Amino acid sequence: MSTVLDVASAILLLTGCALVLIAAIGLHRVPDAYARLHVATKPTTLAVLCTLTGAMLQMPGLSDVAKLVLCVVLQFWTTPVSSHLLGRAARSAGFQPLQPLAVDEQPPSTVN
Amino acid sequence: MNVVVAICIAMLGLSGLLTIGYLLRVRNLVDRAIGVDTMTAIFMSGLAVVAAATGDGLVVLLILLIGLLGFLGTVTVSRFIERKGL
Numbered sequence: 255m256s257t258v259l260d261v262a263s264a265i266l267l268l269t270g271c272a273l274v275l276i277a278a279i280g281l282h283r284v285p286d287a288y289a290r291l292h293v294a295t296k297p298t299t300l301a302v303l304c305t306l307t308g309a310m311l312q313m314p315g316l317s318d319v320a321k322l323v324l325c326v327v328l329q330f331w332t333t334p335v336s337s338h339l340l341g342r343a344a345r346s347a348g349f350q351p352l353q354p355l356a357v358d359e360q361p362p363s364t365v366n
Numbered sequence: 367m368n369v370v371v372a373i374c375i376a377m378l379g380l381s382g383l384l385t386i387g388y389l390l391r392v393r394n395l396v397d398r399a400i401g402v403d404t405m406t407a408i409f410m411s412g413l414a415v416v417a418a419a420t421g422d423g424l425v426v427l428l429i430l431l432i433g434l435l436g437f438l439g440t441v442t443v444s445r446f447i448e449r450k451g452l
Contacts, residue, residue, distance in 0.1 A: 264370040267415055271377040274411050277404055278381035281388045287396055294400045298407030305414035306429070312418040313426075321426045322417075325433060329410075332437035336403065340440060343447035344396045 263311040270304030273297045287349045288341060295337040302329050371419045378412045395452050399443045406436030 280293035303326055310322045345360060385408060389401040409432050417425040 260367060263418060264367065267370060267374050267418060270411055271374040271381075271415070274408055275377045275381045275384075277407070278384035278388075281401065281404060282384065287400075290397065290400050294404045298404060302407055302410050302414070302433075305411040305418075309414040309418040309426075312421055313423075314421050315423065318417075318423045318426050321423075321430060322414075325410075325426070325429050328430070328437075329433055332433070336437055336440040336444070339444040340396065340399055340403075343399075343444040346448050347394075347396060347452050349396065 259311045263308040266304045266308030266311070270301040270308065273301035273304065277301070286352045287344050288351050291337055291341055291344070295333055299329060299333045302326070367419070371415060374415045375412070378408055378415065382408050395443065395447055399440055399447075402443075403436065403440050406432060406439075410436075 274297070277293055277297040280297070281290060284290050284293050306322050306326050306329075310319050313319050313322065382405070385401055385404050389398060389405075392398055392401065410429055413425050413429045413432065416422075417429070
């Protein structure tokens with residue numbers, strides 16, 4: 255049982271760290287601020303989920319597992335909010351996407 | 367397990383170096399906030415690897431704290447950009 259947990263935890267930790275590395279490489283390779291926002295938030299959310307689940311499988315007590323579940327839930331609540339706010343800030347600061355937007359729901363008066 | 371932890375720390379260190387290079391390269395506030403957000407996720411993953419290696423309960427509280435502080439920082443910077451511009 256312990257070996258199974260160790261192998262699952264090792265796979266999850268390696269997956270999470272590889273996703274973080276992919277996000278860090280993608281920051282350099284992507285040309286647009288909005289696409290960089292996508293690169294910086296989506297893989298890192300999945301990476302934090304994977305690494306925290308891998309840490310959960312190694313924890314001896316149930317209270318630490320509960321705290322790690324709380325960490326995962328808070329990460330999944332706060333990351334979309336912060337990325338949405340950053341995208342709105344980039345829009346109001348006048349960043350132009352490389353390709354024209356398919357749907358533009360922001361009224362023109364609020365864009366500086 | 368030790369080999370896995372070493373590989374994870376190596377990957378996280380490489381991604382930290384790449385993110386620091388990105389932060390030194392960009393010149394506006396939005397891209398810097400994006401880089402700092404990535405840096406927070408790297409810190410959280412590194413502390414999760416440390417927690418898995420040692421089984422220490424105190425590191426779990428640090429993960430919670432860093433996640434909330436990173437969220438607060440990103441929200442504050444983006445509100446500042448919306449009010450005052452770049």
